[in-house]
Amino acid sequence: MSDIGEDIRNRPRTDETVHDIYTEDGAVRPRFLAMVGAAIADRDVLFLRQHVAKLHESELGDLLESILPDQRQALVRLLGKDFDLTALTEVDEAIRLEIVDQMPNEQIAAAIGELDSDDAVYILEDLDHEDREEILAKLPFTERVRLRRALDYPESSAGRRMQTEFVAVPPFWTVGQTIDYMREDEELPESFTQIFVIDPTFKLLGVVDLDKILRTQRLVKIETIARETNHPIPADMDQEEAAQLFEQYDLLSAAVVDDNGRLVGVLTIDDVVDVIQEEAEEDFMRMSGVGDEELSDSVVDTSRSRVPWLLVNLLTAFMSASVISLFEATIEQVVALAILMPIVAGMGGNAGSQTMTVTVRALATRNLDIHNAWRVARREVGVGLINGAVIGTLVGTVAGIWFGDPHIGGLIATAMVINMFAAAMAGIMIPLLLDRAGADPAVSSAVFVTAITDTTGFFSFLGLATWWFAIS
Amino acid sequence: MSDIGEDIRNRPRTDETVHDIYTEDGAVRPRFLAMVGAAIADRDVLFLRQHVAKLHESELGDLLESILPDQRQALVRLLGKDFDLTALTEVDEAIRLEIVDQMPNEQIAAAIGELDSDDAVYILEDLDHEDREEILAKLPFTERVRLRRALDYPESSAGRRMQTEFVAVPPFWTVGQTIDYMREDEELPESFTQIFVIDPTFKLLGVVDLDKILRTQRLVKIETIARETNHPIPADMDQEEAAQLFEQYDLLSAAVVDDNGRLVGVLTIDDVVDVIQEEAEEDFMRMSGVGDEELSDSVVDTSRSRVPWLLVNLLTAFMSASVISLFEATIEQVVALAILMPIVAGMGGNAGSQTMTVTVRALATRNLDIHNAWRVARREVGVGLINGAVIGTLVGTVAGIWFGDPHIGGLIATAMVINMFAAAMAGIMIPLLLDRAGADPAVSSAVFVTAITDTTGFFSFLGLATWWFAIS
Structure with missing residues (x-):
C-alpha cells in the first residue's frame, strides 16, 4: 500500500x-x-x-x-x-x-x-x-x-468547486458492511473524511464522520449513527456563501445537493480555504481600485484594468477643484489658505478611510446590519468629533504660529472638526447605502468618501475664511 | 450513540x-x-x-x-x-x-x-x-x-492554537488493534481525521489518515500504512506561518511537536481557517491605519487607537504644505494653480495606492520576492507611465479649456506624468523596503506613499509653473 x-x-x-x-x-x-x-x-x-x-x-x-x-x-x-x-x-x-x-x-x-x-x-x-x-x-x-x-x-458556485467523487451507502448497511465495502472498492476518492447516507434515488439522508464509524461496533446499522446534515449546500449557491457556512459551523466537508435534494458532490475544506483567501484578497484589492489582476498580467492589461477607477477619481478631483475655484478671490488675498487647504481635505480623507475600512469589513463579515448600524454610526460620529477636536487643536496651533495669525489657526481648527464629522458620516453611511443598493461597498466606497471629504474640507475651510475676512 | x-x-x-x-x-x-x-x-x-x-x-x-x-x-x-x-x-x-x-x-x-x-x-x-x-x-x-x-x-503560536487531545498509537499495532482501541477508549477527542504514530517517548514517527485505516485489512501493521509527516509544526511557530503550511499542502490537521520532536498536540483546519480570516482582516485594516479594533469597542478606545495614524499623516500633510509654501509668490499671481494642484497630488495618490495594494498583497501571499521584484517593478513603472499619459492628456485638455490657457494644460499634463511615475516607484519600492527592513508593509506603506505623491505632485506642478512663468 x-x-x-x-x-x-x-x-x-x-x-x-x-x-x-x-x-x-x-x-x-x-x-x-x-x-x-x-x-x-x-x-x-x-x-x-x-x-x-x-x-x-x-x-x-x-x-x-x-x-x-x-x-x-x-x-x-x-x-x-x-x-x-x-x-x-x-x-x-x-x-x-x-x-x-x-x-x-x-x-x-x-x-x-x-x-x-x-x-x-x-x-x-x-x-x-x-x-x-x-x-x-x-x-x-x-x-x-x-x-x-x-x-x-x-x-x-458550489457546483463548480465540488468534487463529484464521494462515498455513499444505504441507511440499512451495518458499520461492518461499510468498512468491508471501503476495503474492497477501488473507485473510492483519494481521501475523504465522511461518508454519506442516501436512498436509492440518491436523495441525501444523512452523513457519518469517519471517526464515528471507527468508534462503532461492526453490527450497528449506519442509520443509527448517521446525523442529519444540517448544512447540505445547494449546487448553485455562491461559493462565498458556502465558505461562510464552512466557517460558521467548522465543517470539513459538506454534501452538495441539486434542486431535488439529491447528492451530486462534496465540497471540501481545502477548496473552501482557497475561496476564503480569494474573497479576502478581492475585497482588499477592490478597495484601492485594483481588480482581478495578477502579477503575471501584461503592462497593457494592467494599465487598462486600472484606468477606469482613476477616471472616476478624476471626476471627483475636478469636482473638488471647482469648489476651490469658488473662492478664487479669497485665495488671491490670503495665499496661506492655498497652502493649508490640502491639510484639511487630506486629514478628512484619512479619517474617512479609517471609518470606511471598518464598515466595509464589518459588512463583509456580516457583523454589521441595519439592527446595529445606528449604534455603530453613533460611535463613529463620536470618534470623528473627538479626533477632529484633537487634530484640529493641533493643526490650529501650528498653523496659527506658522503664519503668525491666530485667526487662521481658529479657522482651520473649526474646518477640521467639521470635516472629521463629515468623514465619519460618509465612512459609515456610504458603504451601508451601497450595500443596501446591492452594490459592492468594497469597490466604490473609497471614491465617494474621498469626494465628500475633499469637497467638505475645501468648502468649510475656504468658506469659513471668506466669511471671516468679509466680516472682520 | x-x-x-x-x-x-x-x-x-x-x-x-x-x-x-x-x-x-x-x-x-x-x-x-x-x-x-x-x-x-x-x-x-x-x-x-x-x-x-x-x-x-x-x-x-x-x-x-x-x-x-x-x-x-x-x-x-x-x-x-x-x-x-x-x-x-x-x-x-x-x-x-x-x-x-x-x-x-x-x-x-x-x-x-x-x-x-x-x-x-x-x-x-x-x-x-x-x-x-x-x-x-x-x-x-x-x-x-x-x-x-x-x-x-x-x-x-501554533502551541496556543493546538488541541492537546489526540489519538496516538505505537507503530507495531495492527489496524484491527487500533480500531478496537478506538471503539473502547472513552477519552478520545470529540472528532479527529487522523491518528499519529509515536514511540514510547512520544517522538512522532508518522501519521495515518482515517480513510486509510478503513480501507486496510485488520491484520496490517500501522507502520506499513503510516506516512511520514512532512509538515510537523513546531509548537512555537507563528500561527500565520502554520496557516500557510495548511494552505500550501491542503492539510486537515497537523502534528504539533516540541523542540525534541515529541508530539504535544494537533492543529486542526477549523482553527487555521480562523487564523487565515484574522490575518487577512488585519492586513486589510492596517492598510487604512485601523488596528485590532472591534465593533464593540468604546468611542474613547477607538478614538485613541486611531489617533496615532492620523498624527503621522498630519506630519506628512504639513510637509506637503511646506512644499506649497515655497511657491507662494507664483500662486499669488496665478490662482488657477491653487485650484488645480490638488488634482495632481490626489491622482498620484490614487495610482500609488493601486500599486501599493498589489505589492502589499503579493508580499503577504509570498508571491513577490527579490527574484521577481525587478520584473514587477518594471511592469508597474510601465503602467504608471501609460496611465500618467492617459490621465495627463485628459486633465491637461480639460484644464487648458477651463482656464482658457493651453500652457496651464501643458504644465499640469507634464506634472501628472511625473507624479504617476513617482507613484508607481513609491508604490512598489516602499512596501518592498519596509518588508526588507522587517516592518509590516501593510501598516506603514500608505503614509509614505501618500507623502511622496503629495510632495512630488505639488513640487512638480508648482515648480514647473514657476519656471515656465519665469521664462515666458
Whole structure:
C-alpha cells in the first residue's frame, strides 16, 4: 500500500526537509531554480523526473511561477505524462492558460482523466468553448457527464468547486458492511473524511464522520449513527456563501445537493480555504481600485484594468477643484489658505478611510446590519468629533504660529472638526447605502468618501475664511 | 450513540432549517431576538434551555453579539451550566471579557473543564493573570498541566492554537488493534481525521489518515500504512506561518511537536481557517491605519487607537504644505494653480495606492520576492507611465479649456506624468523596503506613499509653473 512504512522509526527527521525547495522567505531557492534551469537546457529528463515530477503540486506550481515562460513550456514538454496537471490549479490564471494553450488537447484529456473532478473543472472552466468541448469529447462517458454537469453550474458556485467523487451507502448497511465495502472498492476518492447516507434515488439522508464509524461496533446499522446534515449546500449557491457556512459551523466537508435534494458532490475544506483567501484578497484589492489582476498580467492589461477607477477619481478631483475655484478671490488675498487647504481635505480623507475600512469589513463579515448600524454610526460620529477636536487643536496651533495669525489657526481648527464629522458620516453611511443598493461597498466606497471629504474640507475651510475676512 | 438515527429517512428536509435564526442577510432574525429578549425578561428558563442552549456555538455567539449587554449577563446567568462556553470563542474580545468578568471563577473553571483544550486556551489567554491562575487551580491536575503547557507557548503560536487531545498509537499495532482501541477508549477527542504514530517517548514517527485505516485489512501493521509527516509544526511557530503550511499542502490537521520532536498536540483546519480570516482582516485594516479594533469597542478606545495614524499623516500633510509654501509668490499671481494642484497630488495618490495594494498583497501571499521584484517593478513603472499619459492628456485638455490657457494644460499634463511615475516607484519600492527592513508593509506603506505623491505632485506642478512663468 505504501513504499514508506517499515522503517519510519529510523528515518532522520529534520526541519529542513519540509522547506527543501524554499528559502526562509518562502521563495523558491535560487540554487534549485538554477539546477532545474540547467536540467531543462540539457534536456535531462531523469533529473526532472526525480526532482521536479515528485514535488507536491503546490511546490511544482511555485516552481512554474518562478521560471521563465520558455522554461515552463520546455519543462512541461520534457516531463510529458509525468507532469502533474494539478499543479496548474496552483498558478496564476495567465500562466495556466499559457501552459495549457501549448499542450495538445490529447495530452490534456489524458491528464484530466487522472485528476479529481474539482481540479479538472478548475482547469477546464478557463478554456475557450472549442478546446473544452474537444477535450471533453476525448474523455470516457461517465467522466464526461460528471464534468459537464459540474461545468453547467454557474461560475463561482458550489457546483463548480465540488468534487463529484464521494462515498455513499444505504441507511440499512451495518458499520461492518461499510468498512468491508471501503476495503474492497477501488473507485473510492483519494481521501475523504465522511461518508454519506442516501436512498436509492440518491436523495441525501444523512452523513457519518469517519471517526464515528471507527468508534462503532461492526453490527450497528449506519442509520443509527448517521446525523442529519444540517448544512447540505445547494449546487448553485455562491461559493462565498458556502465558505461562510464552512466557517460558521467548522465543517470539513459538506454534501452538495441539486434542486431535488439529491447528492451530486462534496465540497471540501481545502477548496473552501482557497475561496476564503480569494474573497479576502478581492475585497482588499477592490478597495484601492485594483481588480482581478495578477502579477503575471501584461503592462497593457494592467494599465487598462486600472484606468477606469482613476477616471472616476478624476471626476471627483475636478469636482473638488471647482469648489476651490469658488473662492478664487479669497485665495488671491490670503495665499496661506492655498497652502493649508490640502491639510484639511487630506486629514478628512484619512479619517474617512479609517471609518470606511471598518464598515466595509464589518459588512463583509456580516457583523454589521441595519439592527446595529445606528449604534455603530453613533460611535463613529463620536470618534470623528473627538479626533477632529484633537487634530484640529493641533493643526490650529501650528498653523496659527506658522503664519503668525491666530485667526487662521481658529479657522482651520473649526474646518477640521467639521470635516472629521463629515468623514465619519460618509465612512459609515456610504458603504451601508451601497450595500443596501446591492452594490459592492468594497469597490466604490473609497471614491465617494474621498469626494465628500475633499469637497467638505475645501468648502468649510475656504468658506469659513471668506466669511471671516468679509466680516472682520 | 445518537438520539437521531432510525427515522432520518422520514424527516422533512427544508433549506430554512439551516438558517433558522438568521435572515437572508445573515443577521439574527429580529423576531427571534424579540422572543429571546422576552424570555430573558420573564426569566423563562425553559424557553431559553430549549431554544438558546441548543444553538450551535457560533449561532449562540451571534445571538450574544446581537443583544444588549444587560441581556447578555442575564442570559448567561439564567442558562447557568447549560451555557456553552465555546460560544465565547465566537464573539468579539470585548464581549467575551464582559461576560467572563461577571461569571464567578468557580463557574468558569467547571465550564472550562468541558471544553476542548484549544477553546479553553482561547478563553483563558485573555484573562488577567490572577483570574487565570485561580481558574487553573480549580482544575484537575492533568487538565491544568495541559492547559498551562499550551499557555506557556508564545501568543499567536501554533502551541496556543493546538488541541492537546489526540489519538496516538505505537507503530507495531495492527489496524484491527487500533480500531478496537478506538471503539473502547472513552477519552478520545470529540472528532479527529487522523491518528499519529509515536514511540514510547512520544517522538512522532508518522501519521495515518482515517480513510486509510478503513480501507486496510485488520491484520496490517500501522507502520506499513503510516506516512511520514512532512509538515510537523513546531509548537512555537507563528500561527500565520502554520496557516500557510495548511494552505500550501491542503492539510486537515497537523502534528504539533516540541523542540525534541515529541508530539504535544494537533492543529486542526477549523482553527487555521480562523487564523487565515484574522490575518487577512488585519492586513486589510492596517492598510487604512485601523488596528485590532472591534465593533464593540468604546468611542474613547477607538478614538485613541486611531489617533496615532492620523498624527503621522498630519506630519506628512504639513510637509506637503511646506512644499506649497515655497511657491507662494507664483500662486499669488496665478490662482488657477491653487485650484488645480490638488488634482495632481490626489491622482498620484490614487495610482500609488493601486500599486501599493498589489505589492502589499503579493508580499503577504509570498508571491513577490527579490527574484521577481525587478520584473514587477518594471511592469508597474510601465503602467504608471501609460496611465500618467492617459490621465495627463485628459486633465491637461480639460484644464487648458477651463482656464482658457493651453500652457496651464501643458504644465499640469507634464506634472501628472511625473507624479504617476513617482507613484508607481513609491508604490512598489516602499512596501518592498519596509518588508526588507522587517516592518509590516501593510501598516506603514500608505503614509509614505501618500507623502511622496503629495510632495512630488505639488513640487512638480508648482515648480514647473514657476519656471515656465519665469521664462515666458
